[in-house]
Amino acid sequence: MTVPIAWYLVLSAILFSIGVWAFLIKRNIITVFMSIELMLNAVNLTFVAFAHQWHQVSGQIFVFFVMVVAAAEAAVGLAIIIAVFRTRNTLNVDSVDLMKL
Amino acid sequence: MYLLLFFIFGGICVIGALNLLLQRHPINSALSLIVVMSSLAVLYLLLGAEFLAAAQVIVYSGAIMVLFTFVIMLLNAGKEERTHGSKTAYIVGVPGVVVLLCLLSFMFLSQKSRLGSARLGDYLVTTSDLSAVLFRSLLLPFEVTSVLILVAILGAVALARREN
Numbered sequence: 576m577t578v579p580i581a582w583y584l585v586l587s588a589i590l591f592s593i594g595v596w597a598f599l600i601k602r603n604i605i606t607v608f609m610s611i612e613l614m615l616n617a618v619n620l621t622f623v624a625f626a627h628q629w630h631q632v633s634g635q636i637f638v639f640f641v642m643v644v645a646a647a648e649a650a651v652g653l654a655i656i657i658a659v660f661r662t663r664n665t666l667n668v669d670s671v672d673l674m675k676l
Numbered sequence: 677m678y679l680l681l682f683f684i685f686g687g688i689c690v691i692g693a694l695n696l697l698l699q700r701h702p703i704n705s706a707l708s709l710i711v712v713m714s715s716l717a718v719l720y721l722l723l724g725a726e727f728l729a730a731a732q733v734i735v736y737s738g739a740i741m742v743l744f745t746f747v748i749m750l751l752n753a754g755k756e757e758r759t760h761g762s763k764t765a766y767i768v769g770v771p772g773v774v775v776l777l778c779l780l781s782f783m784f785l786s787q788k789s790r791l792g793s794a795r796l797g798d799y800l801v802t803t804s805d806l807s808a809v810l811f812r813s814l815l816l817p818f819e820v821t822s823v824l825i826l827v828a829i830l831g832a833v834a835l836a837r838r839e840n
Contacts, residue, residue, distance in 0.1 A: 576678045577793035581784045583723070584791070586686045588780035590712070592773050593693040599769040603756045605702045605748055609709050612740065613693060616716055619728075627723040628792050630799050632809045635725050639810070642735050643821045647828035649740045653747045654835035660751050661838070666702075669759045 583624040590617035604659070604666050608652055615645050678796045681722060685715040700756045706744050713737040724800040 594614035601607050619638045626634025659671055692711035699705045717732040784791070810818055 577795045578682045579788050579793045580791040581788040584784040585781050590693050592777040596773045597697045599765045603702050606705050623720050623723050623725050627794055627799055632805055635728055638728055647825050650828050650832040654832040657836045666753050667757050
């Protein structure tokens with residue numbers, strides 16, 4: 576019993592599209608940030624699927640680095656969200672559209 | 677068996693992602709994202725990436741999502757307010773997403789025979805294979821990422837600190 580690699584790629588495309596959609600229509604800054612993580616995960620699945628197809632370890636190394644960078648990004652991003660919440664008292668992205676306090 | 681596992685966990689992935697989109701409370705979105713990430717770990721295991729499956733559970737559904745739920749609870753984030761954002765996002769963005777999905781799916785499915793297929797256990801990358809590449813030919817990028825994480829820790833502390 577085999578599964579075509581194309582199905583994995585289609586699954587990853589579906590997850591990526593849902594991530595873009597959530598990024599566009601969500602209004603809570605934390606949920607917007609979570610949809611970015613969803614997109615990163617979808618791309619990781621593509622990397623692993625291609626690494627499996629071409630029997631290359633490099634694809635999985637890429638995923639490893641994406642995970643490391645995503646962890647760093649999540650830490651800094653959430654710290655920025657906390658700082659934004661302290662100064663504006665809101666998490667709605669539409670209320671955070673001025674650079675001036 | 678393999679097909680069944682793929683459909684079960686692929687289906688859970690898509691349902692969890694849709695739930696993230698449809699829920700209005702951020703904590704529900706965070707929990708459904710944990711479901712997506714955990715079932716992606718099973719898919720990695722099906723593709724023979726055992727180290728990445730473990731790292732996915734530990735780093736993503738463990739560390740990153742705990743950070744997310746912690747921040748949601750710390751800021752006491754309530755239900756999402758319904759405000760209308762930019763019109764362009766709805767008019768151009770949502771059809772754009774559908775077009776992107778159709779284009780990608782058409783491309784992948786038309787190349788289906790050339791892309792080959794996956795069988796359970798036909799290509800297994802062990803942790804020692806991965807570390808041989810990571811610690812020999814890619815040692816410098818690996819060390820640079822540790823500097824990146826250090827900078828990220830310092831930045832997170834500096835940004836989240838309460839100013840006096």
